[in-house]
Amino acid sequence: MVIKHCGNYDVIICGGGTAGVLAAIAAGRAGARTLLIERGPFLGGVSVMGFYPHSFYASSGKKVVGGLPQEIIDELVKRDGSLGHLRYEGGHLYALTPVDCEILKVVLMQMVIDAGVDLMLNSLIRDIAMEGTRISTVIIQTKADTFLASAQVVIDCTGDGDVGYMAGAPYHKGRQDGKMQPVSLVMRLTNVDLIKLANDIPTETPVLWAHKPRSKIKTPVYIRGVLTPWEGTPEYQQLFTDKNHQIFCLAPWATDVTVNTSRLVGVDGTDYKELVQAETASRIQIFRIYEFLKKYIPGFAESNMVGGQFLGVRETRRFVGDYQLTEEDIYAGRKFEDNIGLAAYPLDMHDPEGGNVTFTPIGGDGSYGIPYRALLPQKVENLLVAGRCLSATHRALASVRSIAACMVMGQAAGLAASMAAEKKITPKEVNIKELQKKLRAQGAILE
Numbered sequence: 165m166v167i168k169h170c171g172n173y174d175v176i177i178c179g180g181g182t183a184g185v186l187a188a189i190a191a192g193r194a195g196a197r198t199l200l201i202e203r204g205p206f207l208g209g210v211s212v213m214g215f216y217p218h219s220f221y222a223s224s225g226k227k228v229v230g231g232l233p234q235e236i237i238d239e240l241v242k243r244d245g246s247l248g249h250l251r252y253e254g255g256h257l258y259a260l261t262p263v264d265c266e267i268l269k270v271v272l273m274q275m276v277i278d279a280g281v282d283l284m285l286n287s288l289i290r291d292i293a294m295e296g297t298r299i300s301t302v303i304i305q306t307k308a309d310t311f312l313a314s315a316q317v318v319i320d321c322t323g324d325g326d327v328g329y330m331a332g333a334p335y336h337k338g339r340q341d342g343k344m345q346p347v348s349l350v351m352r353l354t355n356v357d358l359i360k361l362a363n364d365i366p367t368e369t370p371v372l373w374a375h376k377p378r379s380k381i382k383t384p385v386y387i388r389g390v391l392t393p394w395e396g397t398p399e400y401q402q403l404f405t406d407k408n409h410q411i412f413c414l415a416p417w418a419t420d421v422t423v424n425t426s427r428l429v430g431v432d433g434t435d436y437k438e439l440v441q442a443e444t445a446s447r448i449q450i451f452r453i454y455e456f457l458k459k460y461i462p463g464f465a466e467s468n469m470v471g472g473q474f475l476g477v478r479e480t481r482r483f484v485g486d487y488q489l490t491e492e493d494i495y496a497g498r499k500f501e502d503n504i505g506l507a508a509y510p511l512d513m514h515d516p517e518g519g520n521v522t523f524t525p526i527g528g529d530g531s532y533g534i535p536y537r538a539l540l541p542q543k544v545e546n547l548l549v550a551g552r553c554l555s556a557t558h559r560a561l562a563s564v565r566s567i568a569a570c571m572v573m574g575q576a577a578g579l580a581a582s583m584a585a586e587k588k589i590t591p592k593e594v595n596i597k598e599l600q601k602k603l604r605a606q607g608a609i610l611e
């Protein structure tokens with residue numbers, strides 16, 4: 165086997181998903197020689213599945229996310245790819261930010277290229293090599309070749325924490341008994357009568373209506389419904405394990421909807437066999453759900469299934485960092501001396517046993533800080549983590565895994581990595597005040 169060298173970098177970002185893309189843009193713009201490695205053919209990870217990054221505002225109405233995440237929304241708005249931040253009265257969130265996930269893919273790709281980042285797509289991080297407590301080499305497998313790359317700082321943005329795991333950084337998985345939040349596969353349906361749908365489905369929070377590009381009337385943009393009226397049907401009993409099963413319909417488009425309602429429990433997203441089983445079972449499950457929706461709910465009667473995404477994994481490894489974010493921090497709306505940004509998404513817990521989804525609000529002003537220490541895993545000195553593999557408890561992750569918070573972490577990790585590389589120090593040695601100053605100058609909100 166011939167192994168090729170693809171270079172020595174200041175910063176390597178492993179995983180071009182929600183957090184990784186922002187880390188790459190931040191590091192590239194700061195002047196670091198940056199390599200971004202993504203196993204898939206596009207950037208954005210779970211953020212481009214069709215969800216809304218809906219926690220730019222705290223429940224109190226305070227704006228909590230600015231910086232690069234806001235720049236992305238601004239860029240989307242310019243391209244008719246987002247309706248911006250829409251006030252959502254009476255719901256569990258203060259505002260919703262509908263985005264068109266296909267245009268988001270384009271915007272993220274463009275911003276990464278413009279930041280001068282070297283990009284590897286369809287490239288799996290297969291292994292790493294260590295020199296003492298440092299990651300010296302990242303080993304990348306493409307269809308044709310195996311590559312080696314090295315960097316002063318490596319950022320693990322793989323969601324599952326693959327790189328930290330390979331490097332021996334300590335981690336936790338799931339709650340005390342090891343159980344994790346369920347996985348879901350979302351589908352996109354077209355030719356949906358959204359107005360009829362809003363009348364058909366009972367909701368726990370109000371339907372959000374908005375004018376969409378090229379539309380003269382307001383149509384539903386967010387429906388958080390329940391399938392309670394159909395509980396007696398044989399299909400419901402075969403498909404769902406809970407009562408009042410929730411269905412989230414996200415529609416930034418005139419007649420298309422991303423439907424998030426499928427669910428499988430007991431899947432470990434880091435176990436290959438379980439993943440394959442879950443991908444196959446979910447693919448079959450979403451088609452049966454589609455048939456069920458068409459049969460019973462008039463708004464879906466004429467719909468077509470035009471897309472099914474890849475398996476959405478909510479939770480796997482969480483590293484043990486210099487600080488572990490806890491649910492108590494979130495309930496208290498706690499801020500930290502080393503805040504790198506704020507988060508404001510309520511604890512969104514999908515029952516690991518197959519019960520319902522619950523939302524628990526955040527205390528204080530409705531926001532809490534994300535401490536830099538939660539991005540610093542133990543035992544690997546040149547590694548930072550960002551995204552859902554940060555250092556947090558199982559319950560805290562149910563909040564901080566939101567798209568906006570992962571983007572906030574990405575921006576901070578990219579900037580911190582570039583500072584560490586420039587000064588030839590470890591991420592732990594980065595001057596937090598200097599990092600915070602740079603983040604504020606980029607529009608990030610830290611308090």
Ligand SMILES: Cc1cc2nc3c(=O)[nH]c(=O)nc-3n(C[C@H](O)[C@H](O)[C@H](O)COP(=O)(O)OP(=O)(O)OC[C@H]3O[C@@H](n4cnc5c(N)ncnc54)[C@H](O)[C@@H]3O)c2cc1C
Nearest residue numbers: 179181182183203209210215289322323476551552565567
């Ligand atoms: C079903 C579901 C619904 C959700 N709904 C919402 C919502 O409505 N709003 C909200 O704010 N949040 C929502 N979330 C949460 C949020 O989307 C995720 O927690 C967040 O996007 C995770 O970001 P990340 O950067 O940690 O991981 P990801 O976005 O998953 O990025 C990880 C990237 O790393 C790549 N990768 C992984 N391993 C390797 C490897 N070995 N080599 C190379 N590349 C690799 C992956 O391909 C991926 O692109 C939802 C999550 C799920 C699963």
